[in-house]
Amino acid sequence: MNALRRLLPxxxxxxxxxxxxxxxxxxxxxxxRGFLDLFGNWDPTLAFVMGGAVVVMAIAWRIQARMRxxxxxxxxxxxxxxxxxxxxxxxxxxxGIGWGLAGICPGPAIASLALVPVKVLPFIAAMVAGxxxxxxxxxxxxx
Amino acid sequence: xxxxxxxxxxxxxxxxxxxxxxxGAMMLLGAGRIAGVSGIAARxxxxxxxxxxxxxxxxxxxxxPAGALxxxxxxxxxxxxxxxxxxxxxxxxxxxxxxxxxxxxxxxHGVCGVSRLSQRSLVATAAxxxxxxxxxxxxRLASIAW
Numbered sequence: 001m002n003a004l005r006r007l008l009p010x011x012x013x014x015x016x017x018x019x020x021x022x023x024x025x026x027x028x029x030x031x032x033r034g035f036l037d038l039f040g041n042w043d044p045t046l047a048f049v050m051g052g053a054v055v056v057m058a059i060a061w062r063i064q065a066r067m068r069x070x071x072x073x074x075x076x077x078x079x080x081x082x083x084x085x086x087x088x089x090x091x092x093x094x095x096g097i098g099w100g101l102a103g104i105c106p107g108p109a110i111a112s113l114a115l116v117p118v119k120v121l122p123f124i125a126a127m128v129a130g131x132x133x134x135x136x137x138x139x140x141x142x143x
Numbered sequence: 144x145x146x147x148x149x150x151x152x153x154x155x156x157x158x159x160x161x162x163x164x165x166x167g168a169m170m171l172l173g174a175g176r177i178a179g180v181s182g183i184a185a186r187x188x189x190x191x192x193x194x195x196x197x198x199x200x201x202x203x204x205x206x207x208p209a210g211a212l213x214x215x216x217x218x219x220x221x222x223x224x225x226x227x228x229x230x231x232x233x234x235x236x237x238x239x240x241x242x243x244x245x246x247x248x249x250x251x252h253g254v255c256g257v258s259r260l261s262q263r264s265l266v267a268t269a270a271x272x273x274x275x276x277x278x279x280x281x282x283r284l285a286s287i288a289w
Contacts, residue, residue: 003198009173010199014206015213017166017178017250022214024159025152028223034150036275040283044148045156050253052160053167057258060168070175077176077194079246082262091245092252092267096274098237100282102226105249106242107180107207109235112223114208115215119225123235128188130239131181135190138244 005072018111024049027112029103036100087138167255174199179251180207181242191243226289245271 025031025045034043069075099105104112104123112120145151170178176195185191187200214220225231242248245267247256252271256264282288 006174006196007198007202009169010203011206011209013166013170013173013178014203015166015210016162016169016206017180017203018207018210018212019214020159020162020164020166020210021207022159022211022220023162023218024156026159027211028221029225030223031152033279036272036279037283038276039280041150042148043150044145045151045153048153048156049160049163050257052157053164053254054160054258056161056164057167057171057254060164060171061259063168064171067172070171070173072173073175075175079177079256079261079263084263084266088245088263088267089270091241091243092270093245093274094237094241095245095248096241096271097278098234098241099249099271100275100278101237102231102234104225104231104234105180105238106184107248107250109238110180110184110204111207111211114212115220116223116225119223122228123225123231123238126232126235127239128184128190130236130241131185131188131190131243132239133236134240134243135185139191 009072017107018114020049020053021108021111022115024052026105026108027115032103032105032108033100036103163250163254164258167250167258170203171255177251177255178203179247179255181239181248182246182251185243230289241271 021027031043031045035046109120109123145153167178170176183200183203186193186195187204252264252267257268
């Protein structure tokens with residue numbers, strides 16, 4: 001019962017997340033790249049996805065501020081860093097280049113295993129390789 | 144339909160976005176954590192030393208395709224085309240490395256962090272959006288269409 005209380009929230013969250021990515025068109029690289037094609041044939045759909053998600057999450061943060069602990073865990077484990085550094089910006093730029101090249105980011109990639117497994121598998125393999133490469137180069141201390 | 148943008152799907156986008164927001168809210172209020180996919184994936188693969196349990200990470204990661212599958216079975220999914228394989232591989236490497244180096248991706252920074260008005264997430268989101276837009280511009284200038 002305890003394990004169920006602990007494991008159900010991430011499973012339900014992941015499933016809703018995957019459904020939302022699919023309905024919102026994030027699993028379609030053409031739509032994602034159309035959104036980034038601001039100076040060409042722009043497709044504003046993803047602005048609605050991000051807008052809808054951010055509004056709901058903004059309400060969730062208001063609720064979180066009034067809670068002493070999460071519903072199914074002892075305490076909140078949230079990022080507290082506020083400083084800007086080169087890694088943050090450099091990493092985001094590298095990610096953005098990859099995102100623009102292929103129109104795929106991590107969430108839609110993993111969700112797409114159920115939709116287009118053969119097409120997405122090379123992307124996921126390369127993504128894992130990139131994560132591993134970071135682990136053995138910049139993250140050697142294991143932060 | 145949005146005038147001038149016949150291909151846009153604002154209704155699907157909004158419904159999908161709200162579902163993603165509810166998913167992030169469940170993770171935050173239920174488990175007390177950020178629903179950041181790149182971080183959770185790295186954690187599940189043992190490539191990060193965060194304190195999320197492996198079982199929780201894998202539950203979330205398994206949920207993603209499960210939810211997508213459900214949508215496909217219920218309402219179907221339009222055909223999905225990928226860019227050529229070499230570009231997919233280069234992009235995958237950049238996305239994997241970059242999201243770890245920058246501590247997050249579209250979900251953790253773009254949705255969870257931006258809605259929290261986190262300075263780091265606002266800057267990261269601006270950076271990866273501008274980089275993505277400029278990448279598309281560069282491909283256009285080089286007459287590479289895929």
